[in-house]
Amino acid sequence: MKKWTKIFILQFVVGLVSAQQWIPDLGNGNFKNPIIYADYSDPDLIKVGDDFYMVSSSFNCMPGIPILHSMDLVNWEIINHVYQKLPLEKYDKPVHGQGCWAPSIRYHKGKFYVYFCTPYDGLFMATTDDPRNAWELTHVVKTELWEDPCPLWDDDGNAYLVRSQLCGNDLILHKMSTDGKSLLDNGALIYRDRENDPTIEGPKFLKKNGYYYILAPAGGVGPGWQTVLRSKNIYGPYERKTVLHQGDTEINGPHQGGLVDLESGESWFAHFQELKPNGRIVHLNKVEWVDGWPMMGKDLNNDGIGEPLTTYNMPDVGKKYPVKIPQTTDEFNAKKIGLQWQWHANPRDDWYSMRDSKGSLRLNAVQNITKAGNLWYAPNLLLQKFPSPRFKATTKLSFNGDLVGDKSGLVVMGRKWTALQIVKTDDGLSLEMVKGDNDKCDGIASVAESVDIETQTVYLRVVIGDDYLGKYQYSYDGKDYEEIGEGFRAKEGVWIGAKVGVFCVNPNIYESAGYAVFDWFRVE
Numbered sequence: 001m002k003k004w005t006k007i008f009i010l011q012f013v014v015g016l017v018s019a020q021q022w023i024p025d026l027g028n029g030n031f032k033n034p035i036i037y038a039d040y041s042d043p044d045l046i047k048v049g050d051d052f053y054m055v056s057s058s059f060n061c062m063p064g065i066p067i068l069h070s071m072d073l074v075n076w077e078i079i080n081h082v083y084q085k086l087p088l089e090k091y092d093k094p095v096h097g098q099g100c101w102a103p104s105i106r107y108h109k110g111k112f113y114v115y116f117c118t119p120y121d122g123l124f125m126a127t128t129d130d131p132r133n134a135w136e137l138t139h140v141v142k143t144e145l146w147e148d149p150c151p152l153w154d155d156d157g158n159a160y161l162v163r164s165q166l167c168g169n170d171l172i173l174h175k176m177s178t179d180g181k182s183l184l185d186n187g188a189l190i191y192r193d194r195e196n197d198p199t200i201e202g203p204k205f206l207k208k209n210g211y212y213y214i215l216a217p218a219g220g221v222g223p224g225w226q227t228v229l230r231s232k233n234i235y236g237p238y239e240r241k242t243v244l245h246q247g248d249t250e251i252n253g254p255h256q257g258g259l260v261d262l263e264s265g266e267s268w269f270a271h272f273q274e275l276k277p278n279g280r281i282v283h284l285n286k287v288e289w290v291d292g293w294p295m296m297g298k299d300l301n302n303d304g305i306g307e308p309l310t311t312y313n314m315p316d317v318g319k320k321y322p323v324k325i326p327q328t329t330d331e332f333n334a335k336k337i338g339l340q341w342q343w344h345a346n347p348r349d350d351w352y353s354m355r356d357s358k359g360s361l362r363l364n365a366v367q368n369i370t371k372a373g374n375l376w377y378a379p380n381l382l383l384q385k386f387p388s389p390r391f392k393a394t395t396k397l398s399f400n401g402d403l404v405g406d407k408s409g410l411v412v413m414g415r416k417w418t419a420l421q422i423v424k425t426d427d428g429l430s431l432e433m434v435k436g437d438n439d440k441c442d443g444i445a446s447v448a449e450s451v452d453i454e455t456q457t458v459y460l461r462v463v464i465g466d467d468y469l470g471k472y473q474y475s476y477d478g479k480d481y482e483e484i485g486e487g488f489r490a491k492e493g494v495w496i497g498a499k500v501g502v503f504c505v506n507p508n509i510y511e512s513a514g515y516a517v518f519d520w521f522r523v524e
Contacts, residue, residue: 024074025314025323031074031284033251033310035270038326038385039279039497040066042102043270044150044204044258045073048112050317052260053105053131054270054282055082055114059495060091060099061342061383065114067131068326073260073268073284073315075324078339082114082126082135085346090121093379094344097494100124102202102256104150113180115149119166123149125180138181151180152205152212152234160234162190162214164201169194171203171216173235190236191216197227197240202256211292214238217255221274225305226255228294244271244285244296247307251283254308259287259294264316269296273308277414277468277490278386279497286312328387328523333359337382341501344413345379352382355517363504365406365514373507374436374444375411375419383413383501386490387523389468393500394461395521396478397422399429402514407432408504410460412470414491419445419503420460420472420484422453424514429453433472433485448485462500464490 024035040056052073058064063081070076085091086099103116114126114135122143126135149163159176161183172187191200197218204215214229226244231237244254257271267287272280285297285308297306314320330338335354343351353362363382370377399408401424409421417436422429431453436445459475468490473481490498502521506512 023323023325026311027323029314030311031314033283033285033308033312034273034281035074035284036068036076036282036326037278037388038281040068040282040326040385041272041280041496042148042202042256043272043282044102044104045260045270046105046107046258047260047262048107053112054258055103055105057102057116057495058100058342059097060095060344061496061499062086062091062344062346063342064100065103065116065126066339069131070324071321072317073270075321076326077324078326079132080339083137086118086121087137087139088121091346094377096376101495102148104148104204105258106151106153108151108153108180113151115151115161115180117146117149117163119147120144122146123163123183125151127180140181141183148202150203150205151176152207153178154207154234160205162203162205163187164203164216169198169200171200171214171229188235191229191238191240193240199224200227204258206259208261209292213294215257215259215269215294217253219255220253221256221280222253224253224255226257226269226271226296230292241293242305243294244269244306244308247301247305249300249307249309251308254283254285254297262316264318266316267294268315269294271308277492277498278389279492283308284312284315285309325387326385328384329521330361331359331520332361332518337361340384341382342384342499343379344381344383348380351380359519361502361518363408363502363516363518365402365408365504365506365512365516367508367511368505369507369509373405373407373505375413375417375503375505376436378503378505380505381411381413381501381503383411383499386464386498386500390465391523392461392463393521393523394459395502396457396459396519397502398457398517398519399424400456400515400517401429402512403506403508403510405507406505406512406514407507408514408516409502410462410472410500411503412462412464412488412490412498412500414493414498416488416491417445418470418472418485418488420462420474421503422456422458422516427452429456431458431474431484435486435488451484464500468498 045054065082145166171191175184200218229238411419434445504516
C-alpha cells in the first residue's frame, strides 16, 4: 500500500470518529454548532404553532428552495421544495450562480409565503396553505439586479416589501398589495451607510414592541457582520447597530439569517458561515434583547457586540425531540427521488425513472454534446450537498451503454470537478477516473487512470477526508475496494458548496438508448 494511501485512510478514520461532534444534538440538554454542516445558504426561518420552518438559497439547482422542518431549532429534516423548476427557458441548462438568491419565508393569515429574486429575472413569490404540499409560484416583477426580498404585513393591514440590490449599498422599501402578488410603487430608499455598512444585503423584516426592525448582513459573505436597523416609522430614519461579528472566534462572517421568538420568552437567530468547499453551513445563536436591540451570541469582549459560540443549552420548546439531520442516503425504493437530490437545471421527465419493485433509480443517457460531454455543462446531474467535512459515498451501478461514448458514474461537482465513470468504448467497457477544470477553454476532462472491465455492474465510492482531500475507489463485489486515479481536493461551485452525486450522459449528436441503474446511494 502506498504511503500516501495509508496517511489518507488514517486521516479518514480519525475524521469519522471526530465527525460525530457535528451531530448537533449532544443528548445532554446541549447542542453544538453548526446545527447543519451542509450548504443551506442564506437561511430564513419562522415559527408556526410548535413547528419551525427554514428555507435557503438554491441558485441553479432544481427543485429549488428546500424547506426544512424542526420541532426544536436544532434537529432538521427536508420536507419539500418551493418549486420543481423555474418557468424560464434559460434554466433548462445550467446557469451557474443564478436562480434563487436568499429567500424569505413568512406566515400571514393562514398562508405561508416565500419571496426571492434571481439576479437577472426579477422578483418571485410563492404561497401555500401547507408547506409540505405544492406551492403556487408567481413572477411578480421582471427586472434585473434586485436581490433578497422580505415582506411585512403591518398592524394596519398594509403590506410592504424590503429588498437590497446587487452591487449596491442600499435598502429599498416597496408598498405591496395585501395578497402579496404585486408591488404598488417603484420603491423608496430607506437606508444607505457605505462607511458603516458596505454591501448591505439579505434584509429580514419584523415588527416588535412598536419598532420596525431590519436584520441585514453587511461587509461581504466571508468577513462580514450582522447589522440591525430599527425605527418607529417604517420609512425611517433608521438607527443602526452591529449585533454579531466574528470577533476572536473562528466563525467567519456570522450573518444572513432569520430570528424567531419562543413562547418561553427566548429568541434565537439562525445564520450561516461560509466554509468552502462545504458551502454555507448553519449556526444557531441565542438572542438577548438589551435596550431594544437583539444581542446575538455572547459579548465576549465587552464591546457591546455579540460573538458566536459553539455550544448552548437546547432551546426551551417544552420537550425533547429525536436527533435528526437533513437526509443523505437514498435506497431508491420510493416512488420519487429523495428530497436531498437536486438537478443542475430544470428537470425533464425523460431523464430518469424509479423502479419500485426492484428499489432502484434508472438514469437515461441524455444528450450533452457541449464541450465533448463536459459535466460542468450537463443539466442532468443528480446531486446532493456535502453532508460534513469528512464522509464517504458509495453506490451500486449497472451500466447499459448504447452508443460509444455513453458514460455513467459518480461525480464530485464544483468549479473543478472529478468523476469515476463507466464508458462504452469500441472494445467494450472502461472504468475511468477523470478530472475536469472549468477554467480551461477546452473544458474537456482528462483521464487520470482507466481500467478495462468485463462486467456491467460495479460499486463506486468516493472518500472525502481532511482538507476535503478525496479519493475514488471501486469494487466488483461490494467488499474489497481498489483505489483508482489521483487524489484530488473538492472545489466549491458558484455560490454553492461542492456536491456529490450520479449521472448518465451521451456526448454524441445522436440519441442514445443507453441507461444506468443505481441500486442505492449510501453516505457514511
